Amino acid sequence: SPTVRLVMFEAADIRDQFPALQRQVNGKPLVYLDNGASAQKPQAVIDAIVHYYGRINSNVHRGVHTLSQRATDAFEATRGKLQRLVNAEFEHEIIYTTGTTGSINLVAHGFRSLLSPGDEVVVSQLEHHSNLVPWQMLAQHTGATLRYIPILADGSLDLDEAQRLINPKTKLLAFNHISNALGTVNPVVKLTEWAHAVGACVVVDGAQGLPHRPVDVQAMGVDFYAGSAHKMYGPTGTGMLYGRTEWLEKLPPYQGGGEMISTVTMAQSTYAGLPFKFEAGTPNIEAVVGWGAALDWMNAIGMDSLMAHESDLMTYGSERLTAIDGLVLFGTAPEKSAVLSFGFADLHPYDLGTLLDQQGIAVRTGQHCTQPIMDRYGIPGTVRASLAAYTTVEHLDALVDGVQKAARMLL
Ligand code: PMP
Numbered sequence: 001s002p003t004v005r006l007v008m009f010e011a012a013d014i015r016d017q018f019p020a021l022q023r024q025v026n027g028k029p030l031v032y033l034d035n036g037a038s039a040q041k042p043q044a045v046i047d048a049i050v051h052y053y054g055r056i057n058s059n060v061h062r063g064v065h066t067l068s069q070r071a072t073d074a075f076e077a078t079r080g081k082l083q084r085l086v087n088a089e090f091e092h093e094i095i096y097t098t099g100t101t102g103s104i105n106l107v108a109h110g111f112r113s114l115l116s117p118g119d120e121v122v123v124s125q126l127e128h129h130s131n132l133v134p135w136q137m138l139a140q141h142t143g144a145t146l147r148y149i150p151i152l153a154d155g156s157l158d159l160d161e162a163q164r165l166i167n168p169k170t171k172l173l174a175f176n177h178i179s180n181a182l183g184t185v186n187p188v189v190k191l192t193e194w195a196h197a198v199g200a201c202v203v204v205d206g207a208q209g210l211p212h213r214p215v216d217v218q219a220m221g222v223d224f225y226a227g228s229a230h231k232m233y234g235p236t237g238t239g240m241l242y243g244r245t246e247w248l249e250k251l252p253p254y255q256g257g258g259e260m261i262s263t264v265t266m267a268q269s270t271y272a273g274l275p276f277k278f279e280a281g282t283p284n285i286e287a288v289v290g291w292g293a294a295l296d297w298m299n300a301i302g303m304d305s306l307m308a309h310e311s312d313l314m315t316y317g318s319e320r321l322t323a324i325d326g327l328v329l330f331g332t333a334p335e336k337s338a339v340l341s342f343g344f345a346d347l348h349p350y351d352l353g354t355l356l357d358q359q360g361i362a363v364r365t366g367q368h369c370t371q372p373i374m375d376r377y378g379i380p381g382t383v384r385a386s387l388a389a390y391t392t393v394e395h396l397d398a399l400v401d402g403v404q405k406a407a408r409m410l411l
Contacts (some may be wrong), residue, residue, distance in 0.1 A: 011309065014301070015390040017042040028360025031395045036180050036339055036386030037364050038210065038230045041294070045048040045234060049286050060285055061259055061276075063103065075285050079275070085295060086217040086225060086242050092274040097284050099239035100207040104174075104227035106127035106241055106278060107203055107219075108134035110251030111172060117143030120169040122200075124149040124157055125376060126179045126186070129369045131205040135174055144171070151376055155182035155331035163194060170200040179223075181370040181384065182331025183314075183339030185213065192221045201247060207231055212310065212337045214303045223247050233389075234294035235287035240276075248274050255280040284378035304340030306389055310338045313387050317396045324404060326411065330382050340389035341368075342403075347410050349381045355406035356383070361399055 015021050018040045023030055032040060052074065058067035060075045083091045097103040113119070121135050125148050139146040149162040157175070166173065173195040178185050192202045203224040209215055216353050217225050224247065228239040240344040243251075253260055253271055257280035260268040271277045298306070317340050332339045343349055354364030366381040367374045372380055385399055 003274045011392045014236040015392070017044070018390055019043060019046070021390060025360040025362070026358050027028050030200065031359075031398045032385065033385040033391065033395065033399060034362045035388035035391075036213075036231070036368075039211065039314060039388050040289075040390070041235070042233055042297050049235065049290045052286050057286075059282055061133040069089075071285060074289045074292070075283070078288045078295065081148055081292055081295045082240050082242075083084045085215065087218055089218060090240050090245060093242055093245055095243060095275045095278045096288060097226075097239045097241050097278075098156065098237060098284070099189045099228040099230070100128075100205060100226045101228075101239075103224075103239055103241035104131055104203065104205065105134050106254040107224050107251070108138045108228075108331045109254050111201075112141050113252055114250070115142040115144040118169065119144040120147055120167070120352075121145070121172045121174070122147050122149065122162075122165050122170050124162075124186075124193075125151045125372050126155070126157060126182070126184060127174070127176060127370065127372070128180055128205060128207065129202075129371070130207075131174055131176060132372070135172075145169075149175070150372065151184075152190065154333050155373075156333035157184075157186060157191075158399040159187070159190070161337075162191060166200065168198050170198050172201045172203065172205040173343065175298040176205040176207070177215070177335045178206075178212060179331070180208050180339065180386075181335070181368040181373050181382070182332040182341055184331055185335040185337055187265050188222065192370075196221065198356065200340075203250075208337060209355045213299075213307070217242050217244075229287060229291040229294065232291075232294055234291035235284075238284045238287035238291055246308055248278070253277050253280070254330075257281045263404070266310065275326070285397070289378050293391055296384055301389060302399045305349075305395045309389065310387050313391055313393065313396060314338060314340070315384070316393060317387075317399070320396060320400045321403070324400065324407065327403070329387045331375060338391075340385045342385075343382045344407060344411065345377060347407065349383045351410055352383050352403065352406050356399070356402045359398070359402045359405070363399075363401050373392050 011371045020040045056070045058071040060072045082094045152160045195202045201223045206227045211232040223244045225242040230236040260280040349365040364384045
């Protein structure tokens, strides 16, 4: 029978800090296994947002008055925390965006002025649509050619093919740190080395990387790294783009407006320095402040403990799920993060997800914004259980029982 090592913290205690996890759904205690889509928020994050609106609400970077200065301090404090989180060399290398999608679009838009026909952009088949569609749009706009690294049966990237694809015409390589659909952890350093050997820029989608792995952009060597607050116990509507200074200086601004300028006349404008050149308009101040609280919360637990906890649960969950008759687990790469994606040959994932919801179990069903992966396996979608700090063995047991019950009813 599966063995579970002693976890380094009690997920059940952590759970008490999350108000949303205390509720019932369809008369059953909530088993929340949709963390890959968005994680729940601890009380500390909710408190930080309430405190912000109750005590310091004001616009940032604008006024000499006290509240504006306090709002600016709180807003900028998160930038420093993010710099330390990803080990960026400079604080100005952290750009606030609307999320991973916003970050990738910022880079893709900037590259419109840097690519021409004959240039190549390499992505992977493992991408979320937000790290694919912007590159398709860029290719259409510039006449550059889009190529992709295929995935192997276990959900890992075909690295032999990657090495063949990356060539002197490659100007940009974009891939995710961790796949949201299959949980595959990609070899960021190796891919980055290959891309840099031909002078290409490396953009990493870290939406699932930041919540689940330590990130050191300097050790990894990447040029851009994107993330979303809401996947790491923080608020929705905000995210970050790490960019190496030389690349951020090379890229033109994404949007024009207030705060991103140095001087403006009726004829023309000059732009502010980094990071403000990329931060036009009033940002989502409340969310950035809440994100700071989420980062403190994650730091207090520690990434090592989070990873040990998730790894124990992944071993346990994979063993228990694959023991179910007829169940197919998609994504069995040697290095995986907190995602269990599965299905049955004769069962639509939506039907399974609906029956699980009736039992209070929240999973995501469908394509997970990764249609090319589903096409690769010739399936309409999967049921995806994605884990977090507050996930327990009992939740996985509830999932397994729920799946068995649903399969008996539907098959
Ligand atoms: N990339 C990956 C790997 C993701 O999991 C997600 C969110 N599902 C995104 C990009 C997009 O993130 P957001 O919707 O926060 O912009």
